[in-house]
Amino acid sequence: xxxxxxxxxxxxxxxxxxxxxxxxxxxxxxxxxxxxxxxxxxxxxxxxxxxxxxxxxxxxxxxxxxxxxxxxxxxxxxxxxxxxxxxxxxxxxxxxxxxxxxxxxxxxxxxxxxxxxxxxxxxxxxxxxxxxxxxxxxxxxxxxxxxxxxxxxxxxxxxxxxxxxxxxxxxxxxxxxxxxxxxxxxxxxxxxxxxxxxxxxxxxxxxxxxxxxxxxxxxxxxxxxxxxxxxxxxxxxxxxxxxxxxxxxxxxxxxxxxxxxxxxxxxxxxxxxxxxxx
Numbered sequence: 001x002x003x004x005x006x007x008x009x010x011x012x013x014x015x016x017x018x019x020x021x022x023x024x025x026x027x028x029x030x031x032x033x034x035x036x037x038x039x040x041x042x043x044x045x046x047x048x049x050x051x052x053x054x055x056x057x058x059x060x061x062x063x064x065x066x067x068x069x070x071x072x073x074x075x076x077x078x079x080x081x082x083x084x085x086x087x088x089x090x091x092x093x094x095x096x097x098x099x100x101x102x103x104x105x106x107x108x109x110x111x112x113x114x115x116x117x118x119x120x121x122x123x124x125x126x127x128x129x130x131x132x133x134x135x136x137x138x139x140x141x142x143x144x145x146x147x148x149x150x151x152x153x154x155x156x157x158x159x160x161x162x163x164x165x166x167x168x169x170x171x172x173x174x175x176x177x178x179x180x181x182x183x184x185x186x187x188x189x190x191x192x193x194x195x196x197x198x199x200x201x202x203x204x205x206x207x208x209x210x211x212x213x214x215x216x217x218x219x220x221x222x223x224x225x226x227x228x229x230x231x232x233x234x235x236x237x238x239x240x241x242x243x244x245x246x247x248x249x250x251x252x253x254x255x256x257x258x259x260x261x262x263x264x265x266x267x268x269x270x271x272x273x274x275x276x277x278x
Contacts, residue, residue, distance in 0.1 A: 002153065
């Protein structure tokens with residue numbers, strides 16, 4: 001069923017706006033604010049995190065358990081599709097990068113810096129650092145918005161995909177440092193394996209030697225954040241040219257985009273093969 005669900009998700013995402021209509025976080029964010037306002041839960045961040053993440057995941061599991069015996073499990077298919085659509089990342093990073101790309105292509109570094117701060121929340125003093133930050137953002141948003149969700153859905157099902165998205169929302173929106181830190185710790189455990197699988201797929205569809213050289217001594221490093229690892233190692237597979245100014249800098253972003261597309265195709269092919277052989 002996993003391959004069919006992902007195929008339906010891709011078709012829905014491409015030919016409709018259901019994803020954006022479904023990704024309404026208002027009710028969940030309101031619950032987050034209510035829990036943060038309670039002194040008892042403020043002192044027990046793990047309990048607050050359980051109510052925000054574990055409780056919705058368990059409720060989803062109960063609904064799936066009730067639907068599984070009906071119609072050979074096919075009644076659960078729409079729920080799988082809805083959960084995966086909801087669990088995908090918010091926004092569209094390629095669209096958000098558009099004004100930055102236009103300013104960079106013109107060679108207007110000052111405008112690019114202003115646009116990056118306004119649209120991408122990137123603040124870098126040097127042009128080279130700004131372009132690297134934009135590259136890292138493209139890789140990270142593509143990873144956490146798609147690859148991580150699909151990886152955990154295929155591996156553990158819709159409950160894991162939902163848990164990953166709720167953890168990401170907690171890290172992004174929680175105002176209490178203890179709650180945000182606990183959510184980041186659990187999310188790090190999710191990211192540790194998934195980001196390395198993505199980098200392994202980069203090696204297969206990109207420069208294997210360069211990426212292997214950059215990744216090998218960090219492969220088992222538990223403490224290294226997934227975002228930092230992806231930003232430092234991921235571009236090695238894209239064979240990026242040294243020039244960064246003007247069109248050459250935009251070409252670096254295009255090369256990373258092409259690498260991500262090839263990785264997606266590899267994942268689809270691997271999942272299809274797994275489905276046929278299972």
